[in-house]
Amino acid sequence: MKTTQSPPVGIEEGGGDGPVATTAGAAPQSRKRGGEGKVLNVFSHGMLILWAFMVVMPLLWAVMTSFKDDRSIFTSPWAPPDKLHFENWSRAWTEAHMSDYFLNTVLVVGGSLAGTLLLGSMAAYVLARFDFPGNRFIYFLFIGGMSFPIILALVPLFYVLNNMALLNTIHGLILVYIAYSLPFTVFFLTAFFRTLPTSVAEAAFMDGASHTRTFFQVMLPMARPGLISVGIFNFLGQWNQYMLPTVLNTDESKKVLSQGLVQLAVSQGYKGDWSGLFAGLVMAMLPVLAAYIIFQRQVVAGLTAGALK
Numbered sequence: 001m002k003t004t005q006s007p008p009v010g011i012e013e014g015g016g017d018g019p020v021a022t023t024a025g026a027a028p029q030s031r032k033r034g035g036e037g038k039v040l041n042v043f044s045h046g047m048l049i050l051w052a053f054m055v056v057m058p059l060l061w062a063v064m065t066s067f068k069d070d071r072s073i074f075t076s077p078w079a080p081p082d083k084l085h086f087e088n089w090s091r092a093w094t095e096a097h098m099s100d101y102f103l104n105t106v107l108v109v110g111g112s113l114a115g116t117l118l119l120g121s122m123a124a125y126v127l128a129r130f131d132f133p134g135n136r137f138i139y140f141l142f143i144g145g146m147s148f149p150i151i152l153a154l155v156p157l158f159y160v161l162n163n164m165a166l167l168n169t170i171h172g173l174i175l176v177y178i179a180y181s182l183p184f185t186v187f188f189l190t191a192f193f194r195t196l197p198t199s200v201a202e203a204a205f206m207d208g209a210s211h212t213r214t215f216f217q218v219m220l221p222m223a224r225p226g227l228i229s230v231g232i233f234n235f236l237g238q239w240n241q242y243m244l245p246t247v248l249n250t251d252e253s254k255k256v257l258s259q260g261l262v263q264l265a266v267s268q269g270y271k272g273d274w275s276g277l278f279a280g281l282v283m284a285m286l287p288v289l290a291a292y293i294i295f296q297r298q299v300v301a302g303l304t305a306g307a308l309k
Helices: 026-065 070-075 087-094 098-129 135-146 150-163 170-195 198-206 211-222 224-239 243-248 257-271 274-308
Strands: none
Touching: 026 274, 070 274, 087 098, 087 274, 098 135, 098 170, 098 211, 098 224, 098 257, 098 274, 135 170, 150 170, 150 243, 170 224, 170 243, 198 211, 211 224, 224 274, 243 257, 257 274
């Protein structure tokens, strides 16, 4: 009579394919990998905390300094203000004409952002959805526009706007901002429109919708995450733009916020009104921070939509 022997150490009985060898060192290896993962996790979190500290601390320091008086800025730069000096903000808003600079910037950036998203989305939709002779050539022209240094176009732009009577005007600066932002917008949205399903557009065509109606009522709402993402990037670039308005907009009454901050830094530097300068700086930062905080989820969704579809 045969007796059933227990398998040797390291051998398990298979379901029908014979004995299966077990890895005796699996537990130590898993513990080793777990230890390495914990070390990597701690290191990555430490680097993120360090990076957040390096980014957030200057912002908090600027906000804190904007509520100090000039003496406290130099005697105790890292201490909190003894009291909140709101007169710094009112002085920068009225006497330093930050209100005029802020309004001009809102008009320029708002108009250029709307024009960039409208024209860029239309061009990107056509390049992504329709095949025609020269499609790739036009697409690569937009890509080439991203690599063209804007400093080389300053002199031609100056004479073009001067000949068209658009120099030192709000609408002239809006047109320049649109042309400056279109290459990246078309590049970004073309890749995004290619990820959208074509079945929805085909169903709209079957129902008798025109190309225009399909684009504005069907495809454009579906591309909302991509529009918000590229809109935030364009907003940041246009809000902080300094070179173009400095060359093309020298009228004191038409200057934008970046020009106003430089003028405020120069003028207040001689007067010693550093508190007013920091108040103006924080005024320029707040809209950018607010826009990113409000739309941060949409920005992430727009950046990852192409990879998930």
